[in-house]
Amino acid sequence: METEQIPAAASVPRQQSRRPKDIPVPTRLLDRAGALWALLMERPVSLYAASMLRIGYGLLYLAFLLREFPNRDTIWGPDSPWTPELAKELFSQTGWSSVLTLSGNHAYFEICYTSAVLVSALFALGWRTRAMSVLFAVVVASFHARAILMTDGGDNLVLLMSVYLVFTACGRRWSLDSRRARLRSPGGGSPRRANIRRWTVRKASGPLHPFAAARETVTVVLHNCAMLVIAGQLCVLYGSAGLYKVQGGTWGNGTALHYVLNLDLFRPWPALSQLADGHAMLIAVIGYLTVLVQVAFPFALFSRLKYPVLVMLLGMHAGIAVLMGLPLFSGAMIIADATFLPDxxxxxxxxxxxxxxxxxxxxxxxxxxxxxxxxxxxxx
The missing domain is CATH 1.20.5 (Single alpha-helices involved in coiled-coils or other helix-helix interfaces)
Structure with missing residues (x-):
């Protein structure tokens, strides 16, 4: 993630500082803490990445709902084998809830499903993003809870991201909201230039109205904290997955992918799986690289190795989508990885x-x- 750059004309000239080795350690620590505080409080970070998450997850869930449209009643409807009564009984034990169980009427379910499709589309387009982000989180949580016994890791990640995106300013780039802001801004131009002009005016003219300043600060802090939580969530996800694989004997001897490719549940194209399984050495190397990349992911983010690692993860998830027939999981992971690309x-x-x-x-x-x-x- 990176912060939005401010032109040189808008920045304050700095005095030439002493060499780092001449600065006492406590002073350097205080400077680092001050820089971190400024990063958190002053400007929103990774606005384009947040917008990419909004577009990606909105379109992904929209495609998911449209794909399952013929099966909607069997999975989530009143006539599902997992009836609303059974779902409510489970909710009483787990604390989950869903708007789909508020009524057993078929017309109500169809209205909920149509509304979910509409909310997903509007969220991806960035129309009234603040309200749509809340509704999108409600939609994802409701459908997830209604058929929780049929979900997988991809559903869990989409649910987490939908909640995190509520707190981000994910509508400030590549959205209908940003287009409207651009048209309304004095002199036109992009929202980024408009934000830079407003930032420059604020620095030159003094503090804002207390209410406006507080609102802006809260928005920036919530956005930055949410983006840091998203990045931390992915680091934990990849790191724990890699460490879990290290403990397995099949990953240690390079045969894990061989067994995966021969599971009937994850063989949408058996001929393609057999073709891939025919290259034993290549399968073993890919297995070792998978473990290495996942374990190294949290550490590679602080170096230039981040980009090769992201490319390898993209290839890994593409292979999972094709060979194992898990497009929702792979799509959710690929979109999440876009968080670490700079603006x-x-x-x-x-x-x-x-x-x-x-x-x-x-x-x-x-x-x-x-x-x-x-x-x-x-x-x-």
Missing amino acids: RFYRSLGARGRQALHALRTTGRASGAAVPREDPALHT
């Missing part, structure tokens, strides 16, 4: 998209063909 990566990605669209428009004008107009939201 400059997403800005460059947006710039490349605008260049490609501009080239398409230029080619269309040259050929006389009709091309779509550029969406101003791409500049956010």
